[in-house]
Amino acid sequence: QSVIAFGCLMSDMWLGEFGCVSPEVFHSALEKRYPAFRKKTQQDAQEFLICVLNELHEALKVRAQLGRRRVTNAKASRGSVSETSIITQLFEGQLSYEITCLECKTTTERPESFTVLSLPVPSKSVCSLEDCLKCFFQQDTLTWNNQIHCSWCGTKQDAVVKGTITKAPQIIIFHLKRFEWQDKHKGKLSTTIRYPLSNLDLSPYATPPFCRDAEYSLCAVVNHSGFLDDGHYTALCEHSVTKNWYSFDDEQVTKIPNSSVQTDTAYLLFY
Numbered sequence: 140q141s142v143i144a145f146g147c148l149m150s151d152m153w154l155g156e157f158g159c160v161s162p163e164v165f166h167s168a169l170e171k172r173y174p175a176f177r178k179k180t181q182q183d184a185q186e187f188l189i190c191v192l193n194e195l196h197e198a199l200k201v202r203a204q205l206g207r208r209r210v211t212n213a214k215a216s217r218g219s220v221s222e223t224s225i226i227t228q229l230f231e232g233q234l235s236y237e238i239t240c241l242e243c244k245t246t247t248e249r250p251e252s253f254t255v256l257s258l259p260v261p262s263k264s265v266c267s268l269e270d271c272l273k274c275f276f277q278q279d280t281l282t283w284n285n286q287i288h289c290s291w292c293g294t295k296q297d298a299v300v301k302g303t304i305t306k307a308p309q310i311i312i313f314h315l316k317r318f319e320w321q322d323k324h325k326g327k328l329s330t331t332i333r334y335p336l337s338n339l340d341l342s343p344y345a346t347p348p349f350c351r352d353a354e355y356s357l358c359a360v361v362n363h364s365g366f367l368d369d370g371h372y373t374a375l376c377e378h379s380v381t382k383n384w385y386s387f388d389d390e391q392v393t394k395i396p397n398s399s400v401q402t403d404t405a406y407l408l409f410y
Contacts, residue, residue: 141168145191169194184361184372185255186408187312192254194369196226230254234307235346240289241297247290248303257314260330268334268408270332271315276302276344304345311341311355313408318367325368331403333350339410355410363406375400 144165151160169176173190176182200223232253239246258271280300281287286295317328339355360375374387375395384400386393 140196141165141172141194144168145195159392161390181368181370183318184363185257188312188407189255192226192230196224199224200227206235226254229309230312232256232304232308232311234302235305236300236302236321238287238298238300240287240292240325241280241299243289243291243296245289245291254308255312255314257316259316260328260332262330263328265331265333268313268332268339271313271332272341272344305347306340310358311410313410315406315408317363317406325367327363329403333401334402334405334406334408336397357400357408357410359407359409360400360402360405361407362402362404364404372406 144167148160148165151157166176166178169191170178172194176187176190234251235244235254236249236251238249255274257266259274260266261274263271278299281298281300287298288294289296289298315332317330318325319328320326332334334357337356339357341355358377358379362373362375364371364373375384376387377384384395384397386395386399
């Protein structure tokens, strides 16, 4: 099973017996469940991450149920236990979209869970992570094919929608949408995106009960260099104990200064 292979991979990494550790066994196990991620093919790191999180959640969710059933009855073990895991505890947040009909002014709220926030890149040259967040959370107008069906009016109507964070996850993952359609072809934005290493404040985008715990520090970056069909991924990670930063480039693991954590090729940010 992929979850067992992942556990072995984590153990090998933290034992520190080797200069580098290959995830080949874990990849082979995951490949059986998701054939699209077979070897020697170009794949998207964000899509792979979501598959890994989903796979671990499903496996660990079942284990949590089985464990509870030994000490309680079957009815009590259902419900919230079946929907939670260490993955949801660490990575799952919640958004609330406030949708207002422009005809009758009726407002409804739509909750939505997330594990990765995909942020638009609003500039072609240089921007900040805050610019991306402002763009994601700005109020949008829904017209034409995007109209809502207003239950009060009984017909489709123009509307405005605005999202806020109602539950901030312990670890928040941002996906920077560098790949977009350009002249009927999918191209890559080489925009330089500046992001803070500490004190990322999400309170402007969150509802008041969660503002106090909304500051984050960067703990990892996934970089993508190259193009859509010919690229290379590397990672920068902070050691959770020593707080030193390391660069991971295939089998090359190198300690780096904090000044090297800001890159022009960042694709995924973990806070």
